[in-house]
Amino acid sequence: MKKISSVLSKTFIVLMAIITLFPFVYMILSSFMTYQEATSIPPTLFPEKFQWSNFELAMEQAPFVRYFFNTIFVSGISTIGTLITSILGGFALVKLEFKYKNILILIMAALLMVPYEVTIFTNYQTIAQLGLLDTYTALIVPSLASIFYIFYLKEYLTSIPISYYKAAKVDGCSDLDFIRRILVPLAKPALFTMGILSFISGWNSFLWPILVTNSKEMRLLSNGLSSFATESGTNVHLQMAASTIAIVPILILYLVFRKQIIRGVVKSGVKG
Secondary structure: OHHHHHHHHHHHHHHHHHHHHHHHHHHHHHOOOOHHHHOOOOOOOOOOOOOOHHHHHHHHHOOHHHHHHHHHHHHHHHHHHHHHHHHHHHHHHHHOOOOOHHHHHHHHHHHOOOOHHHHHHHHHHHHHHOOOOOOHHHHHHHHOOOHHHHHHHHHHHOOOOHHHHHHHHHOOOOHHHHHHHHHHHHOHHHHHHHHHHHHHHHHOOOHHHHHHOOOHHHOOHHHHHHHHEEOOEEOHHHHHHHHHHHHHHHHHHHHHHHHHHHHHHHHHOOOO
C-alpha cells in the first residue's frame, strides 16, 4: 500500500507540474512561431522554423526600453519603501507596548480580508484629487506599505528574544539604532525574501499602472503588451515574444535566489 500511495503521489505531482508549466512553455514556443502557427486551430505545439526575428520586431512595436526603465525604477523604489515601512511596523507590533495595540493588530488583520479591487478605486480617487495622475508618484506611493508584509515580518521578529531589545535600551540604544544595528541584521533572511517578492509583484503590476497613467511614456512593461492589439487583431506571435522578454529577468532572479526565498518563507512561519 505504501508503494502504491507513493506512486500515486508522485504521479499526481508530475501531472500538476505539467499543467502548471505548460502555459509558460507554450508561451516560449509561440514566441518563435509565425502568426499563422501561433493562431492555428488545433494549436501548433512546435514551430516549423524558429523565428528569431520575432524578438526584434516585438521590441520595435513599442518603446520597451522606456517600459523596462519605468518598471525597474517603480519596482525598486516601491520595494525599498515596503522594506522600510514593514521593518518599522513589525518592530512596533512586536517589541513595543502601547495602548490599543491588540485592537490595532485586529483591525490590520481584518484589512487583509479586503479585496484589492475594493481599495484600488479609492486610491485612484485620492491620487486624482491630488493631481498626481500620470506621474511616478502615482505609481509608487500606494505600494510603499503593505499590511501583508508587515504581518509577514512580524512573525519572523517574534522569534527574536525581547531580551535583546531590553539589553539595548539599558545600554542607551535608541529604537532606531536597535533596528539598524540589531534587528535588520538578524532579520536579513526575511527582509531578503520580502524584497524579492515585492519586486516581482511590482514587475508584474498591470491594473494600477494602466489606471493612473495616460501617456505611453509612463506605462510599465506589462502594460506594453497591449501594444500588439490592433484593429485587425492581435499579433500573437510578437506578443508572446515580448512576454518572454519580460519574464526572463524575473525567472533569472528567482532561479538565482530561490534558496533564500524558500528559507525566508519557512522561517517566517507564514504559509500560503
